[in-house]
Amino acid sequence: MSENVDKYIKRNVYKSTSSAIAQKFVDAGLEKLRACINCGTCTGSCPSGRRTAIRTRSVLRRALIGDESVLEDIDIWLCSTCYTCYERCPRDIPVTDMIIKLRNIAVEEGHILDNHFVLANKIFYETGHGVPANGEANQKWRDLRVSYGLPPLPPTVHTHPEAVKECQELMKSVGFRDLMDNVEKIKEKEKAEAEKAEAEKNKVEEK
Amino acid sequence: MSEENKWKYAFFLGCVAPNRYPMIETSIRAVFDHLGAEILELEGASCCPAPGVFRAFHIPTWLVIAARNITIAEELGVDIITGCNGCYGTLRDAWFELEHEPELKKMVNEHLAKVGREYKGLIEPKHIVQVFYQDMGLDYLRGFVKHKFKDLKVAVHYGCHIIKPSDKRPWGGESEDPTFLDELVEITGAKSINYEDKLQCCGAGGAVRTAVKEVAADFSREKLENIRDVGADIIIDCCPFCHLQLDLGQMEANTYYKDMIGEPYKIPVIYITQLLGLAFGIDPNLLGLIKNHDLKGVPPFIPIEPFLEKVKSQLT
Numbered sequence: 001m002s003e004n005v006d007k008y009i010k011r012n013v014y015k016s017t018s019s020a021i022a023q024k025f026v027d028a029g030l031e032k033l034r035a036c037i038n039c040g041t042c043t044g045s046c047p048s049g050r051r052t053a054i055r056t057r058s059v060l061r062r063a064l065i066g067d068e069s070v071l072e073d074i075d076i077w078l079c080s081t082c083y084t085c086y087e088r089c090p091r092d093i094p095v096t097d098m099i100i101k102l103r104n105i106a107v108e109e110g111h112i113l114d115n116h117f118v119l120a121n122k123i124f125y126e127t128g129h130g131v132p133a134n135g136e137a138n139q140k141w142r143d144l145r146v147s148y149g150l151p152p153l154p155p156t157v158h159t160h161p162e163a164v165k166e167c168q169e170l171m172k173s174v175g176f177r178d179l180m181d182n183v184e185k186i187k188e189k190e191k192a193e194a195e196k197a198e199a200e201k202n203k204v205e206e207k
Numbered sequence: 208m209s210e211e212n213k214w215k216y217a218f219f220l221g222c223v224a225p226n227r228y229p230m231i232e233t234s235i236r237a238v239f240d241h242l243g244a245e246i247l248e249l250e251g252a253s254c255c256p257a258p259g260v261f262r263a264f265h266i267p268t269w270l271v272i273a274a275r276n277i278t279i280a281e282e283l284g285v286d287i288i289t290g291c292n293g294c295y296g297t298l299r300d301a302w303f304e305l306e307h308e309p310e311l312k313k314m315v316n317e318h319l320a321k322v323g324r325e326y327k328g329l330i331e332p333k334h335i336v337q338v339f340y341q342d343m344g345l346d347y348l349r350g351f352v353k354h355k356f357k358d359l360k361v362a363v364h365y366g367c368h369i370i371k372p373s374d375k376r377p378w379g380g381e382s383e384d385p386t387f388l389d390e391l392v393e394i395t396g397a398k399s400i401n402y403e404d405k406l407q408c409c410g411a412g413g414a415v416r417t418a419v420k421e422v423a424a425d426f427s428r429e430k431l432e433n434i435r436d437v438g439a440d441i442i443i444d445c446c447p448f449c450h451l452q453l454d455l456g457q458m459e460a461n462t463y464y465k466d467m468i469g470e471p472y473k474i475p476v477i478y479i480t481q482l483l484g485l486a487f488g489i490d491p492n493l494l495g496l497i498k499n500h501d502l503k504g505v506p507p508f509i510p511i512e513p514f515l516e517k518v519k520s521q522l523t
Binding site: 028164170 | 226227233252253254257258264319321373383406407419423426492498500503
């Protein structure tokens with residue numbers, strides 16, 4: 001047999017687009033992804049892809065064929081959600097919403113950057129603001145407000161402790177607290193495993 | 208809407224304006240007051256929650272917390288307004304979904320019931336620019352212009368979520384060539400000048416700034432280069448997060464990309480109500496344009512004095 005058959009023909013090809021990720025898209029009402037003709041308008045329109053490695057078409061293709069490594073890729077977090085791909089898709093696929101859903105699936109699996117995790121798990125959950133002005137570290141922001149004739153804190157959750165509790169109750173009810181706790185467990189486990197691997201590597205090197 | 212409720216709005220503050228750029232909050236309040244519109248406070252409102260981060264972490268949480276914020280305005284019986292594209296994106300998209308998908312509304316209300324709330328669907332989330340352009344109309348605003356700027360070249364930055372997704376926005380499906388913000392700017396006599404890739408994103412949104420600041424700064428670098436190329440005096444925006452990215456991010460671009468940009472960028476970034484307010488003859492102190500403190504490490508990071516200097520003689 002020609003060796004070229006092995007080299008060029010007998011590759012590992014994906015035959016199915018019925019992956020677990022694809023099913024999650026369908027469950028979320030995003031089955032439109034299957035209408036993708038891989039034209040690349042999304043990639044060509046993407047202001048992030050001009051400077052980073054994100055290739056929107058590739059991200060969606062990988063998601064569709066069940067290449068789960070896409071979930072661990074930082075690329076999906078470098079989309080600025082500008083919605084240009086969403087507007088220009090000739091198949092009317094809500095591309096940006098797909099990326100947002102993909103991030104949801106990634107977070108479920110524990111793939112979330114540390115900065116994002118702290119923002120969600122600590123800052124947002126504890127204060128109700130994504131960018132807070134309360135607490136000792138934020139004194140200068142309160143002073144800045146006062147210098148422009150405003151009260152030190154806005155009439156938001158910042159001046160309504162009961163509203164913070166209410167938000168937390170809602171976040172528990174809708175599953176956000178459990179999600180974050182689960183992510184924390186996954187992250188701790190990964191950290192422990194990485195430390196163990198590092199220690200073993202050092203041991204081998206010492207020998 | 209009855210005459211009594213004419214131009215009465217619940218003011219959704221969000222996070223960046225009140226907690227980092229209070230000059231934006233103060234200028235919105237001053238301009239609304241000047242135009243005879245009444246602002247009600249949304250007591251106990253939270254983060255919208257931010258569409259690029261919290262929506263990207265858990266869509267149901269995003270929807271439930273957004274719905275909670277809308278219910279506070281429903282209790283006041285007036286439309287909810289925001290001066291932030293991100294908050295607008297969240298409130299408007301959440302509202303759109305809740306209005307069109309009964310199953311989602313049912314799910315959301317099951318959670319809200321536990322804290323004694325219900326999303327009813329009585330009001331509409333609006334951007335303040337939408338209020339100026341559609342509720343009040345440019346003719347009404349023109350009647351307030353006391354000072355017309357001469358020779359002021361403005362680079363208008365729309366930002367993304369005030370326009371897109373266009374099927375959930377009030378601009379007739381236009382997403383590639385909007386003009387409403389340029390028209391608003393030009394009632395002041397300033398000239399909105401075109402520049403390459405004008406609708407390009409600032410780079411901050413979608414959790415990018417939190418993920419990798421250098422990537423966000425590179426978006427801004429490209430934008431600033433295009434703006435400097437056409438000789439704009441100032442940038443006008445209508446979103447506190449874009450504002451932060453174009454102001455603080457301008458400093459970051461100057462640092463990270465020193466070797467690429469030649470001269471550091473120093474283009475003043477002015478929020479739309481600060482410009483409108485000046486043209487209306489409102490005291491610059493009330494528009495957050497005059498620094499009245501000696502705090503360090505606070506905005507504006509790019510000095511706005513060259514702008515004030517340029518228009519000073521036109522304000523008398």
